[in-house]
Amino acid sequence: MPLYKTITVNPSTKVLIWKIEESFDVLSKHIQLTENCTNRVVNMKSEIHRRAFMSIRQLLAIEGYTDHDLYYDENGKPHLNDDKYISITHSFNFSAIIISDMEVGIDIEKQRPKILRIAHKFTPIEEYRTIANEDALMRKLTIVWCAKESLYKSFSEKSVSFLQHIDVDEFDLDHDRTTATVTYGAKEVTYDIDFLEFEGFTCAYALISNRN
Template sequence: MPLHQTLKINDSTTIYLWKITEPFEDLFDTVALTDVNYIRLNTMKSEGHQKGFLSVRMLLNHCGYSDFDLYYDEFGKPHLNDGKHISISHSFDFSAIAISDENIGIDLELIKEKVLKIAPRFMEISHLEHLSHQDQMKKATIIWGIKESIFKLENEVGISFLDHIFENPFQLAEKKCTAELHFNNTIQQYTIYFEEIDSNDSEQMSQNYTLVCAMK
């Protein structure tokens, strides 16, 4: 049962990470799905997406929930029947869920070279100055995660990563920063937590991920 890591953000918020090592059949045989989500699973063309979907249900089971406790609103945002807040993310070999008493958004991303190519589309490039190439990739991935997490938390149509969500200056070693959403003539402020996740794969080159959590 590869629960990879548990992160306690505060007294009411915990993030759980699952490392996906099982074959599809083992995951499928372990979890129970609602009829709607069984159909949804079978429409996924990629086995990687299917395994990510099922591993999220493994995390729900670990936390004392099941697929039957989870529902999605009209905008696709997940909720739990008991009123707790939940946010979900999946990237390659990892999935993550956050459960909290507060509204929350999380994003999990594999650190890849591609992020620097698309960075001008979602962030102010000057925020990467004076960093090594590797740290530029890490910081750009965190900034993407900040914007994705806030977008998930707010779940409003029309929010632009580049034009509406702004991270305040931060250092990679701090693992915490603040950000703002400027949208619909209001300014919302958020506390951001971020962590680097090591896949710890001894059989091949270890790959690192960033996990970002946004809270008001």
């Protein structure tokens, strides 16, 4: 069972990362899906998406949950029926969840040069022009994207703009932590961001630290 990594963030918050190496049939063992989720899987055209979907259910099972304990609100945000907070992500052959007593978000992304071309769409790119090394720039921008995606998932307002409403504070690649803020309408919410890099992927997860 390729549980890749478990991170105990604090006594009430845990991150679990799965490396997807098994077939769909193996990942489906001992997993009982709801009727709705069964239909979702049947209609998925991508095999990696189907396997990622089931790997998430395997991660839930590790924490004592079943598919029946998970539901989604009108914005597509996942919830657990015991009132704990959860966020879900997958990218290529990795998937992850974060479960906590506080509002959280998580994202995994593959590090790809493509992000250099689209960075202006989600962050003020002029802030990063002093980074001459292209690999370092790619890594840093991927962390920024993951941080913003994790905040977007937690904040859960579809009209929030990565570029206009989410700011990630400056950070050093040698460290694994920063902060970020969502400012939207009358709301301002600050999050603590932790990130890690592994096998050409980046994962960032956000925990709410202050709300105004």
